[in-house]
Amino acid sequence: MTTPEDPPRLRLAEVLAMEQKGNLFAEQCPSRDVLKHVTSRWGVLVLVALRSGTHRFSELRRKVDGVSERMLAQTLQWLEADGFVARKSYPIVPPHVEYSLTPLGLEVSAKVEALADWIEYNLPQILAAQGKIPIDP
Amino acid sequence: MTTPEDPPRLRLAEVLAMEQKGNLFAEQCPSRDVLKHVTSRWGVLVLVALRSGTHRFSELRRKVDGVSERMLAQTLQWLEADGFVARKSYPIVPPHVEYSLTPLGLEVSAKVEALADWIEYNLPQILAAQGKIPIDP
DNA sequence: GTAAGTACGTACAAAAAGGTAAGTATGAAA
DNA sequence: TTTCATACTTACCTTTTTGTACGTACTTAC
Numbered sequence: 132m133t134t135p136e137d138p139p140r141l142r143l144a145e146v147l148a149m150e151q152k153g154n155l156f157a158e159q160c161p162s163r164d165v166l167k168h169v170t171s172r173w174g175v176l177v178l179v180a181l182r183s184g185t186h187r188f189s190e191l192r193r194k195v196d197g198v199s200e201r202m203l204a205q206t207l208q209w210l211e212a213d214g215f216v217a218r219k220s221y222p223i224v225p226p227h228v229e230y231s232l233t234p235l236g237l238e239v240s241a242k243v244e245a246l247a248d249w250i251e252y253n254l255p256q257i258l259a260a261q262g263k264i265p266i267d268p
Numbered sequence: 269m270t271t272p273e274d275p276p277r278l279r280l281a282e283v284l285a286m287e288q289k290g291n292l293f294a295e296q297c298p299s300r301d302v303l304k305h306v307t308s309r310w311g312v313l314v315l316v317a318l319r320s321g322t323h324r325f326s327e328l329r330r331k332v333d334g335v336s337e338r339m340l341a342q343t344l345q346w347l348e349a350d351g352f353v354a355r356k357s358y359p360i361v362p363p364h365v366e367y368s369l370t371p372l373g374l375e376v377s378a379k380v381e382a383l384a385d386w387i388e389y390n391l392p393q394i395l396a397a398q399g400k401i402p403i404d405p
Numbered sequence: 406g407t408a409a410g411t412a413c414g415t416a417c418a419a420a421a422a423g424g425t426a427a428g429t430a431t432g433a434a435a
Numbered sequence: 436t437t438t439c440a441t442a443c444t445t446a447c448c449t450t451t452t453t454g455t456a457c458g459t460a461c462t463t464a465c
Contacts, residue, residue: 153391155313155384158334161400162391166384170307172422176292188442197295199424204443214397224431225441235390235397242386246379247292250306253372254290254299260351260372309453325412336454341413361461362411 168209169239173198177206178232178240179247181216185231215239305346306376310335314343315369315377316384318353322368352376 153162168174176195180186186194192203207230210216215236220228232240250257290299305311313332317323323331329340344367347353352373357365369377387394 151392153388155316155388156331156333160391161395162387165387165391165394166312167309169383169387170312172304175303175307179292189440192442194293196293200443201425201445202423205423212398213394220442223441225433225439226430226443228442233397235393238390239383239386242379242383246306246376246383247303249376249379250299250302251290251292253375254297254302255288256372257302257350258298260370261349326410329412337413338415338455339453342453357412362463363413363460365412 165213168206168213169215169243171206171209173202173206174210175243175247177203177210178215178236178243181230181232181236182240182244185229188228188230191230210236302350305343305350306352306380308343308346310339310343311347312380312384314340314347315352315373315380318367318369318373319377319381322366325365325367328367347373 153160153165155162155166169178173195176198177191180191180194188203188207191207192198192200195203198206207216207218211218214233217231217233217236218228219231220226290297290302292299292303306315310332313335314328317328317331325340325344328344329335329337332340335343344353344355348355351370354368354370354373355365356368357363
């Protein structure tokens, strides 16, 4: 008689296919990469900025105070690859490229904006909790 | 006659005091730091993990697959300093420390969890958009 | 007797992220 | 004619983040 077999090991892709969702608590899950892009230093700001409509590269650069061109380009490429941002370029000189949110991007950015807004509106309380600002004397 | 004076420059703290909220698009705004902590690689996961209740250090470490002790400690300290996490330690040996969400932390973590959940549930679509997984044959 | 568990702090090293500056093609404005 | 603007890319360097490994003080399990 044979020794009892271990149940066959599932590969990540198979598990995902079964449960049809990611698991951020698992180190190998690809959702971690998506999260990284979306919550990256500039990812958050770009997503929120694009909620107010299509923007050109330089418009974004001016709106998101402090991004370098290098990082803005990088961030936009991540978000495009994840299917959150659509890029449309017109083959003219000087170059003209427009960025906008895809339907998927519209959804994530809503979540991201909710978080961003919460932080902005609760900053006073947070600073108070940090003991950095004595609230309203 | 004197030259016309520029309006007096406002410092950040003064602006904040007036509008009573942060502005993430401004490079100097302290809200950027809070965002950094909350959306940091492990910050997101710790906040979500704590939503299911009080956890000990080692419980969190096991739950959040892949964190090193160093980073978990660091992350918890950030979140504690921002007023999102409460730390309670019992002076016994071996050490026993419990972490939980403050009321403020309960609020941010809700936003963070909404984002995390969205990503988990939409992973299949995202991977499909990335062209990495051919959805349902 | 020895190993393991607990909640970190710390020093050192590797990896990742980010910034800076320069280059590109071309047309238009000064 | 020099400069500016556009949307990037690339090379190089600095800063930040993250990981690794070890130490601690004491108890419990083996």
